[in-house]
Amino acid sequence: MGEASVKTLETPPAAAGGTPSTDASAPTASGGEARAGRERSLLTRLRAPRRPRIWFEVLLIGISYWTYSLIRNAVPEQKAAALANADWIWSLEQGLGIAVEHSVNHAVNSVTWLIVGMNYYYATLHFIVTIGVLVWIYRFHPGRYAATRLVLFATTGVALLGYFFFPLAPPRLMNGGHFVDTVLVHHTWGSMASGNLKHMSNQYAAMPSMHIGWSLWCGLTIFAVASAPWARILGLLYPAATLVVIVSTANHFWLDALGGMLCLVFGYTVSRTWYGALPHRLPRSPLETSPHPATAAVLNRFRR
Incomplete structure (x- = not known):
């Protein structure tokens, strides 16, 4: 009986004959791990800071804006x-005690040089400053460029939902609102939503305000990345000035600006989720070592 007990504890014949025992599930598990590893590697490469290519960026921005x-x-x-x-918006603002758009519109309109300047500000800086900030980040902060651009793209993309689900007339088009359409009154070239250019643009897409969404994106980007104090101050003043302009020209309500801010919050959330850090916390150059724990592993993978 003791001998039988010893035999039951011995190595099975197949194993004793020199053929290693294999687990049928081992190859499957190994293959699954390898596949998961490749997927993680691909995702890591996509998320890693990299130097942008000018031809691709120009093409991407052009196609994206055309599509938008x-x-x-x-x-x-x-x-x-x-x-x-x-x-409804006007009644809500009156209830909240912030319905001052009419007073601001008429007060600024009485100063011709000021309102004409604002008309040109509204028509031009929206594009000039935004493109300028993109070029600046591309040239001097290439490691942060993709994440910064993603904020802008996500902000602009989600704004389309507002235009579709909440059509909104600007104050200058309200019935009985008695707002001044400053572009028409002063015969200045300006808004795509006034004069002869109004047939090229949706007149009822005022919510959210992308003048605020884009200008605040510019301002926060400059404030977070610039080293010169004067540049950081100008960065913060730009969206504040834009807010005054969109109200003075009767192109937006205050609450349209709030809508633009919420879109920007969404944009930053998307970028933070994808890259693991806010744009300004990513390395300035793809070749630099990232001091931020959230991006150190990503950068090390990119170097390989």
Whole structure:
């Protein structure tokens, strides 16, 4: 009986004959781990800071803005709903005690040189400053460029939902609002939503305000990345000045600006989720060692 007990504890014949025992599930597990590893490696490479290519960026920005404009202007111009929503917004602001757009519009309009300057500000700086900040980040902070650009793209993309689901007439188009359309009154070239250019743009896409979304993106980017104090101050003043301009020219309500800010919060959330850190916390150059724990592993993988 003791001998039998010893035999049951001995190595099985197959193993004793020199053929190693294999687990049928081992290859599957190994293959799954390898596949998961490749997927993680691909994701890591996509997230890693890298030096942008000028031809790709110009093409991407051009196509993206063309697509955004096409979709924005293709949204049905629901005039009745847009005017009704404008009345609702105006009533809400009056209830909150912030309905000062009419007073600001008329006060600034009485100073011709000031309102004409604001008309040109509204028509031009929206594009010039935004492109300028993109070029600046591309040239001097290439490691942060992709994440910064993603903030802008996500902000602009989500704004399309507002244009579709909440058509809104600007104050200058309200029935009985008695707002001054400053571009028409002063015969200045300006807003795509006034004069002869109004047929090229959706008149009822005021919520959210991308003048605020983009200008605040510019301001925060400059403030977070610039080293010169004067540049950081100007960065913060730019969205503040833009807010005054959009109200003075009767192109937006205060609450349209709030909508633009919320879109920007969404944009930063998307970028933070994808890259693991806010844009300004990423390395300035893809070749630098990242001091931020959230991006150290990503950068090390990219170097390999």
